[in-house]
Amino acid sequence: MPSRFRNFIPSEHFPAEKDRYVLYVNYCCPWAHRTIIVHALKGLEDIIQLVEVDARDATHGWFFSGQTGPARDPIYGVRWMKELYLKADPQYNGRITVPLLWDKKHETIVNNESSEIIKMFFDGFDQFLPPERREANKGPAAFIPQHLRSEIDTLNAWVYDNVNNGVYKAGFASSQAAYNEHVIRLFQALDRLEDHLSEPGHQPYLFGAYITEADIRLYTTMIRFDISYYTLFKCNLKMIRTDYPHLHAWLRRLYWNEGPETAGGAFKNTTFFEVIKRGYSSVAAGNGITPIGPLPHIMPLELPR
Ligand SMILES: N[C@@H](CCC(=O)N[C@@H](CS)C(=O)NCC(=O)O)C(=O)O
Incomplete structure (x- = not known):
């Protein structure tokens, strides 16, 4: 179902601030x-506040539980996250989803569609960043x-349909x-990506040489693959770590990279395997029992011979 709030920053009503x-x-x-x-x-930590909504109730949706995130919305x-949706639109009766970009000034939702939020983050706030971080x-x-x-748009659309959303279509x-x-x-799509990366x-x-939007969009599915989708969504014809050498190398390089091109580890520092495994075990299998393996959650950059 398409997201309902689709405003952009910068725009007249929502300037970059x-x-x-x-x-x-x-x-x-x-x-x-x-x-x-x-x-x-992008290094937006001091420009856009990030708030974790750490729990989800089957009936009432996302809420602040105080387990790994705050016990209440800091703003x-x-x-309940639903209260933010209703504040933005008292008639709202759609899905209560994350991510959500909120405007404290107008007290409303700017956008709740991740593919658009990342586009705004790429360059919408560049004026506040040092020159070398500006896309231009x-x-x-x-x-x-x-x-x-x-080329990136074409790959993204195909990856969305077959891979990002593909695991959900299988799992549900x-x-x-x-x-x-x-x-x-x-x-078939993973086989094609393996060929692409070869x-x-x-x-x-x-x-090629630089991380693009396409890498970011593929990463979030691939890093969850062996540890969650393989078992809990029954996507178990092959594993990334044993059957896809190029995809596996690509994934490990992104995860373990702590250099300047990842702003010191943007992939690794934002990937929490236990949170991912626990989260999927409660949505998919239903009883909340989290599989222990596969271990390790990610293989080392240099594989043992
Ligand atoms: N189109 C949205 C989808 C977001 C989405 O489906 N988020 C899930 C969590 S992975 C969610 O909040 N689901 C809650 C629900 O559907 O009730 C986006 O890409 O931002």
């Missing part, structure tokens, strides 16, 4: 994780460099036939 917007996230959610990674990669003191100054190292724009399939179809399509010009990242 420091300390005005709040990003609500949950660390299990792969869609929220995109926005968390871009927030970290309004409410306990990064040339080929920009997250969406001009010359790759249409309500018939055996639908499950079979989606799992087969998913692994081609010259597509290493070490999907489009």
